[in-house]
Amino acid sequence: MKKIIDKLFCTRDADDVELKELIESSGYDNYLYEQAESIRKKYYGTDVYIRGLIEISNYCKNNCYYCGIRASNINADRYRLSKDDILSCCKSGYQLGFRTFVMQGGEDNYFTDEIICDIVSSIKSMYPDCAVTLSLGEKSYESYLAYYNAGADRYLLRHETANDDHYRKLHPENLHPENRKKCLFDLNRIGYQTGSGFMVGSPFQTTENLIEDIRFLQELQPAMIGIGPFISHKDTPFKQYTNGSLELCLKMLSILRLIFPTVLLPATTALGTISDNGRELGIKAGANVVMPNLSPVKYRKLYEIYDNKICTGEEAAECKFCLQKRMSSIGYNIVVSRGDFIKTTTTNFN
Ligand code: 5AD
Ligand code: FES
Secondary structure (H helix, E strand, C coil), X not given: CXXXXXXXHXXXXXXXXHHHHHHCCCCCHHHHHHHHHHHHHHHHCCEEEECEEEEEECCCCCCCCCCCCCCCCCCCCCCECCHHHHXXXXXXXXXXXXXXXXXEECXXXXXXXXXXXXXXXXXXXXXXXXXXXXXXXXXXXXXXXXXXXXCXXXXXXXXXXXXXXXXXXXXXXXXXXHHHHHHXXXXXXXXXXXXXXXXECCCCCCHHHHHHHHHHHHHHCCCEEEEEECCCCCCXXXXXXXXXXXXXXXXXXXXXXXXXXXXXXXXXXXXXXXXXXXXXXXXXXXXXXXXXXXXXXXXXXXXXXXCCCCCCCCXXXXXXXXXXXXXXXXXXXEECCCCCCCCCCCCCCC
């Protein structure tokens, strides 16, 4: 197993058989984390980037089987933030040292392209030293282009699973894996720093699917990869499925760090939800980003895409300080920076 990890470390790749062995292995996790951490430190030192997450709407027209804000969930109390709400989140975030704002929401038709562009350009003109990230789901090429021209720098859209059959098991039939992938290539083509990713341990996922996820990401070459454990939500068709495991999630983070040395890799809130020190372990396994919540506390609980989501009662400042403490306890520190993707051109980095 050490040989496979060393091969990944030196060549940034391994074949499918080797990846399968590694993903299904046990007992070599610490060696894997150490190798991933050393690459992470080579490019990013002990810096951890923060992104201020603003959950702008929990209305969603889609019905993904795993997600708590799916349209058919009648128990979800719906809200959307106004432009003023969003700008005031940015204001307090800026004072706390955030230099990236992520506007995330369900696919909510209220937020027309015109409204989105207006908010994006306002944020960019008030905070020209900040990056704006959007995470608003599948849109047309023209819409993505309009947001980009309004000043959006980055876009997050997880591919969820690269395997088409698996995709159809996680989504109703009006959602198409080909369209999801097209959106991601459109975003790249426009010039966004594109973020993709997948859930670890989602229902019906196999090791082969995880390998396909890696292969898809190698083709896409995203600037960011967001992964986190699947966590069941009580009001979804997947309420009876088991949560993804911490160990597999950490292992995937390390493998991704080895294959994508400079990629922006968050230790996600979902990871912090399945284990109290999940985010610290994620950083130690190679992650270099955390995404504290800047949404107004009164709406936090309502953006519940999975059960028991953490940080729903804390103010932005509390989360920032909490994370600062958590990061310094493991020898890392949160930095005031946009935290842009480092593009590399060589293929062998050592
Ligand atoms: N468990 C874990 N992650 C989830 N997401 C949505 N629902 C869940 C869940 N039940 C993830 C999806 C989505 C991102 C915003 O949150 O991967 O892309
Ligand atoms: Fe939110 Fe710790 S990060 S309370």
